Amino acid sequence: MTSPRTQELIEHWRDQPAPLLSLLHALHDRDGFLSDGVLREVARGLRAPLADLYGTVTFYHHFARFPPGKSAPRVCTGPVCRLRGADALLDELRKDGATPMACSGRCDEPIPVLTGDEVHVGVDSASLVNRPTPLPAVRPDGGEECVFGGIRDAGRAKLAGYGGWAALERAVREQSSEQVIATITDSGLAGRGGACFLTGTKWNAVLEAPGEPKTIVCNADEGEPGCFKDRVLLDHDPHAVLEGMALAAYATGATQGFVYLRYEYPQTMPILEAAIAEAEAVGLLGERILGSDFSFRIHVRRGAGAYICGEEGSLLNSLEGKHPFPRNRPPFPVTHGYNDKPTVVNNVETLASAPPIVRNGAEWYRGLGLGDHAGTKLISLSGDIARPGNYEVPIGLPLRTLLDDWAGGAPGGKAIKAVTMAGLSGGFLAGDDFAVTLDEPSIRARGSFLGAGGIIVYDETRDMVVAAHDVMKFFAHESCGKCFPCRIGTQRLTERLAGEAGPASLADWQSEVVDIGTTMKATSACGLGMAAPLVTESLLRCFPEEVEKHLGA
Amino acid sequence: MTTLTIDGQQQSFTPGETIYEIAERAHADIPTLCYDPRLKAFGACRLCVVEVEGVRNPVASCTAKATDGMVVRTATPTIDKHRKTLLELVASENREVDVDPLRGYASQELAMLVDRYDARTGRFRGKASGKSQETDQNPFILRDYDLCISCYRCVRVCAEQEGDHAISVRNRGFETQITVEFDGDLKSGTCTFCGQCVQTCPTGALADRKAIRATELPGPIEKARTVCPYCGVGCSVDLQAKGGKLVGVLPAMDGPANEGALCIKGQFAFDFVQHPDRLASPLVRREDGELHPASWDEALDRAAGGFMKARDMHGRHSVYAVASGRAPHEAAYAVQKFIRVGFMTNQVDNCSRA
Numbered sequence: 001m002t003s004p005r006t007q008e009l010i011e012h013w014r015d016q017p018a019p020l021l022s023l024l025h026a027l028h029d030r031d032g033f034l035s036d037g038v039l040r041e042v043a044r045g046l047r048a049p050l051a052d053l054y055g056t057v058t059f060y061h062h063f064a065r066f067p068p069g070k071s072a073p074r075v076c077t078g079p080v081c082r083l084r085g086a087d088a089l090l091d092e093l094r095k096d097g098a099t100p101m102a103c104s105g106r107c108d109e110p111i112p113v114l115t116g117d118e119v120h121v122g123v124d125s126a127s128l129v130n131r132p133t134p135l136p137a138v139r140p141d142g143g144e145e146c147v148f149g150g151i152r153d154a155g156r157a158k159l160a161g162y163g164g165w166a167a168l169e170r171a172v173r174e175q176s177s178e179q180v181i182a183t184i185t186d187s188g189l190a191g192r193g194g195a196c197f198l199t200g201t202k203w204n205a206v207l208e209a210p211g212e213p214k215t216i217v218c219n220a221d222e223g224e225p226g227c228f229k230d231r232v233l234l235d236h237d238p239h240a241v242l243e244g245m246a247l248a249a250y251a252t253g254a255t256q257g258f259v260y261l262r263y264e265y266p267q268t269m270p271i272l273e274a275a276i277a278e279a280e281a282v283g284l285l286g287e288r289i290l291g292s293d294f295s296f297r298i299h300v301r302r303g304a305g306a307y308i309c310g311e312e313g314s315l316l317n318s319l320e321g322k323h324p325f326p327r328n329r330p331p332f333p334v335t336h337g338y339n340d341k342p343t344v345v346n347n348v349e350t351l352a353s354a355p356p357i358v359r360n361g362a363e364w365y366r367g368l369g370l371g372d373h374a375g376t377k378l379i380s381l382s383g384d385i386a387r388p389g390n391y392e393v394p395i396g397l398p399l400r401t402l403l404d405d406w407a408g409g410a411p412g413g414k415a416i417k418a419v420t421m422a423g424l425s426g427g428f429l430a431g432d433d434f435a436v437t438l439d440e441p442s443i444r445a446r447g448s449f450l451g452a453g454g455i456i457v458y459d460e461t462r463d464m465v466v467a468a469h470d471v472m473k474f475f476a477h478e479s480c481g482k483c484f485p486c487r488i489g490t491q492r493l494t495e496r497l498a499g500e501a502g503p504a505s506l507a508d509w510q511s512e513v514v515d516i517g518t519t520m521k522a523t524s525a526c527g528l529g530m531a532a533p534l535v536t537e538s539l540l541r542c543f544p545e546e547v548e549k550h551l552g553a
Numbered sequence: 554m555t556t557l558t559i560d561g562q563q564q565s566f567t568p569g570e571t572i573y574e575i576a577e578r579a580h581a582d583i584p585t586l587c588y589d590p591r592l593k594a595f596g597a598c599r600l601c602v603v604e605v606e607g608v609r610n611p612v613a614s615c616t617a618k619a620t621d622g623m624v625v626r627t628a629t630p631t632i633d634k635h636r637k638t639l640l641e642l643v644a645s646e647n648r649e650v651d652v653d654p655l656r657g658y659a660s661q662e663l664a665m666l667v668d669r670y671d672a673r674t675g676r677f678r679g680k681a682s683g684k685s686q687e688t689d690q691n692p693f694i695l696r697d698y699d700l701c702i703s704c705y706r707c708v709r710v711c712a713e714q715e716g717d718h719a720i721s722v723r724n725r726g727f728e729t730q731i732t733v734e735f736d737g738d739l740k741s742g743t744c745t746f747c748g749q750c751v752q753t754c755p756t757g758a759l760a761d762r763k764a765i766r767a768t769e770l771p772g773p774i775e776k777a778r779t780v781c782p783y784c785g786v787g788c789s790v791d792l793q794a795k796g797g798k799l800v801g802v803l804p805a806m807d808g809p810a811n812e813g814a815l816c817i818k819g820q821f822a823f824d825f826v827q828h829p830d831r832l833a834s835p836l837v838r839r840e841d842g843e844l845h846p847a848s849w850d851e852a853l854d855r856a857a858g859g860f861m862k863a864r865d866m867h868g869r870h871s872v873y874a875v876a877s878g879r880a881p882h883e884a885a886y887a888v889q890k891f892i893r894v895g896f897m898t899n900q901v902d903n904c905s906r907a
Contacts, residue, residue, distance in 0.1 A: 036735055039734075049712075049718030049721075050734045050742065050743075050744070051718055051719055051720060051732075051733050051734045051742055051743065052712075052718055052721050053722035053734075054721060054723070054732075054733075054734040054735060055722045055723055055732070056721075058723045058724050059724070059725050233787075238613075306725070308725075310558075323722070328594070328595075328596045328613070328616040330618070347838050358678050417900070436830075476726055476727060477726060478725075478726065479701060479725065479726035479727065480725050480726065481722070481724070481725045481726045481727070481728075481729035482595075482596075482705075483596065483597050483598075483599055484597060484598050484599055484639055484642065484643060484702070484703075485599055485639060485642070487678070487682075487703065487727055487729065488642040488643065488646055488682075488727065489642060489675075489725055490726065491643070491679060491680065491682075491726070491727035491799030492642065492677050492679050494681065495679040500679070501679040501680070502677075502678070502679070508890055512676055512677060515638050515676075516638065516642070518635075518638070519634075519635045519638040519639060519642075521610075522602070522611050522631075522635055523599040523602050523611055523635050524599070525596055525597070525599065525613070530610075
C-alpha cells in the first residue's frame with residue numbers, strides 16, 4: 001500500500017542537499033521505525049538500490065526496523081555511565097523496552113536515557129530529569145579563555161546576546177580570503193577534533209583546490225566516550241560555531257555548509273536551526289552576505305548512531321547517503337570531499353575558535369598557551385573526579401593541575417589510579433605518566449595522544465581490566481567492519497579482556513594481545529583500529545599485575 | 554619518466570598506477586584477499602601492506618598511488634609478520650579454511666595464503682563471524698557465510714561488474730553479515746544468478762551448488778577452454794570435468810569478451826549435457842505415427858528424403874534451419890554450411906539470436 005505522505009516526504013527531500021539521512025529521519029520520526037515498505041518506497045524515490053539502502057540503514061545503531069523503535073528508552077552504557085550504575089538502570093527500565101546504547105556524551109552528568117527526542121539524566125529511574133547541558137565552570141585560575149570566553153553570558157545562544165557576527169563582518173568588509181587564512185595560520189590553531197592538522201593549512205588547500213561547489217562541514221558527531229565539549233559549544237554558543245563556518249567559507253570560497261550532528265544530541269538540533277534562521281533573517285547567511293558577493297548556506301544533518309561517522313571519510317560518505325565506511329586516503333577531503341569536491345571538515349571547537357581569533361588576532365591566541373604552546377584546548381573531564389565538566393585549558397597545562405587543583409581530585413579523598421586520554425582512544429595514563437602536560441608532544445612521548453580532549457578518571461578502587469574491557473567493547477561495537485585488523489582485532493581483544501577466549505597463561509595471553517595490537521596499529525585503515533590497541537598496550541604497561549590476576553581468576 | 558624502486562629494482566610507471574599494480578608487473582607476488590583486478594581497489598584485507606621509505610606506517614599498496622622516486626619494500630620481516638597475524642586472525646573467524654576447489658574459481662585463495670604464511674597456528678581463537686543462510690534453497694548459489702571473511706568482493710562485483718546491486722552488508726564490525734535486502738533469499742531481490750559473486754569469493758563461502766554435487770566423484774578436475782554457445786557475446790569459459798563428466802563451468806578471467814563474467818545460462822545451465830532424457834540415438838516416426846529408435850543411416854536417409862522433397866516441390870528457399878544454442882559451435886558451423894552450400898539459401902539462424 002502506498003502512503004501518500006511517504007511520497008510527499010520523498011519529494012520534499014530528494015532535491016535537497018544530502019537528502020538521505022534527513023528523509024530517513026523524517027520517516028523514522030513519523031513511524032518510530034523504518035518498515036520494509038517505507039524502505040522500498042525510499043529506494044524507488046531516490047533511485048537507490050534497495051539492498052544497499054537496507055544495509056546502510058542497519059549500519060546505524062539508532063534506526064529501528066521494528067516497533068516500538070524510537071519510543072523505547074535507550075540507556076547509555078558507556079564507560080563512565082557503567083561506573084555510575086548504568087547496568088542497574090538499564091535493568092530497571094527493561095520493562096519499558098529499554099535497550100543499551102553506546103556513550104551518548106553526557107559523561108558530566110550520568111546517566112542519560114534517550115527516549116524519542118528527549119534526553120533525561122539520572123542515576124535511577126526516580127531521579128531521571130530533562131535538563132539542559134550544564135555550562136562550564138568559571139576557569140579556576142582566572143586565566144583568559146578563547147572558546148569559553150563568552151559562553152556564560154546571558155542570552156548567548158541568541159544573535160543579540162552573542163553580539164553579532166563581528167569577526168565575519170570584519171573579514172567580509174576589510175579582509176581578503178588570504179588575509180583570513182593568514183590570521184588562522186599564524187595563530188597556530190590546529191584541528192581540535194584530535195588530528196591536530198593546522199587549520200590554516202587546511203583552509204588554504206581548499207581555497208587553492210579546483211572544483212565547485214566547495215563545502216564546509218562542521219563535524220559535530222562527537223562520539224568519543226568521555227567527550228562532551230562540542231555539545232556545550234553547540235547548545236550555549238551556536239553562533240560562534242556558525243560564524244566559524246561562515247569564516248571558513250569566506251576564506252575558502254565555499255558556498256554550502258553542513259553541521260553533521262550526532263543523533264544523541266536531539267535537543268541541540270532546534271538550537272542550531274533557530275540560530276541559522278536568525279542569521280539568515282539578518283543576512284549573515286544566505287545570498288550576498290553583508291552586501292558582498294559572498295553567499296553561504298548551512299544545513300543541519302543528523303547522524304543516526306555510528307561512532308565511525310566522526311571519521312571524516314565516513315562522515316562524508318554518510319552525508320552523501322553512502323555506506324559510511326571510511327575512505328581511502330589520499331585523496332583527502334580538501335580536494336575530494338563532499339561529492340568529491342573540495343571540502344573543509346573541521347571539528348566544532350576548531351570552528352568556534354575562529355571568530356575570537358579573527359577578532360583578537362593571531363598573537364592573542366598564540367599567547368593563550370603556556371610556554372611555546374599556542375592557544376587553548378577544551379578538556380571534558382569525567383569519571384571519578386570531584387568536579388566533572390568541560391574546562392578550557394591553556395595548552396601545556398600540567399595534567400595534575402587540572403585534575404587536582406581545577407577539578408578537585410577524586411571524590412572521597414581517594415587516589416587517582418588512571419586516566420584515559422583522547423576519550424578512550426589514547427588508552428590509559430597512570431603512575432609516572434601523570435607528570436605530563438596537556439599538549440601533544442608531552443602526551444605522545446608517553447605513547448598516547450590528547451585527541452579530542454576527553455579524560456576519564458579512575459580512582460584507586462577500580463579494576464582496570466574491567467575498565468579496559470568496557471573500552472575495547474565499545475571499539476568492537478563501533479568498528480565499521482571494513483578492514484580486517486580492526487573488525488577481527490577489536491573482537492579478539494574484547495574476548496581476551498572479558499576472559500571469554502584466549503590463552504590462560506600470561507605469556508601466551510600477552511603474546512596474542514601484543515601481536516594483535518601491533519598489527520592493528522600498523523595496518524588498520526583508519527584511526528579507530530590504530531588507536532584501539534593503545535588500551536591493551538597501556539593496560540599491560542601500567543597494570544601487568546591486574547592482568548595476571550584477571551587470568552588467574 | 555617516473556620510476557620507483559621495488560625491492561631494490563627500478564620500475565617505471567605511468568602516473569596514476571598503484572604500488573600494487575606496479576609490483577605485480579615486477580612479479581613481487583604481494584598477497585591479497587579483498588583484491589580483484591576488475592574492481593575498484595577497496596583496502597579492506599590489509600595483506601597488501603608494504604613498507605614505503607619515509608612513511609611511518611605500512612601502506613596498503615592496492616590503494617596507494619605510486620609517486621616518483623618512491624622506495625618500496627614488499628616483504629620485510631615486519632611486513633610478513635603483520636601478514637601472518639592478519640591471516641591467523643582471518644582463519645580464527647571461520648569454521649574451516651580448506652574447501653573443495655569446485656566451490657569456485659577463487660575459492661582456494663585463503664587456504665593457499667594461510668599455508669604460504671604458515672598461519673595454521675590456531676591462535677586468536679574466539680567467536681566465529683558470519684552465519685550461513687541455510688534457508689535459501691536456490692539451485693545455483695550456496696550461501697555458506699560461516700566461511701565468509703567480509704572482503705566485500707561479492708558486494709562489489711555485483712555492483713561494479715554486473716550492475717545488479719543485489720548484495721549488501723548488514724550491521725557492522727564483527728557482526729557484519731553479507732546479505733540482501735531484508736535478509737531474504739537471493740531470488741527475492743535483484744540477483745540474476747550470474748555467479749560472479751561465487752567466482753570471486755576467496756574462501757568458498759559462496760559456492761557453485763551445481764559443481765559441488767561432483768565433490769565425491771573420483772579423479773582430478775580437468776579443464777577445457779571453450780566459448781559459451783548460448784549467445785553471440787562470445788564469453789570464454791573453462792569447462793570442468795571430473796570422473797569423465799562435465800561438472801561445472803568457470804568463467805575465463807582472461808576472456809576478452811567477458812573478463813570473468815557470465816550470465817546464469819553460461820554459468821549454470823549445462824545439465825542438459827548429461828541429462829537422462831537426452832536422446833542417445835535417433836528416433837524415426839514410422840507408419841503407426843509413433844517415434845521409434847532407428848539407426849543413423851535410416852534416420853539420415855529419412856531426413857535427406859524430406860529435405861529433397863521440399864526443395865523439389867517448393868524451391869531452394871523453402872528450407873530454413875535454426876541451430877540450437879545448446880549444440881557446440883562445430884555443429885552450428887556445420888548447419889550453416891549444410892544450408893548454404895547444400896540448398897543454396899541463406900535461411901539459417903541460431904536460437905541464441907532469435
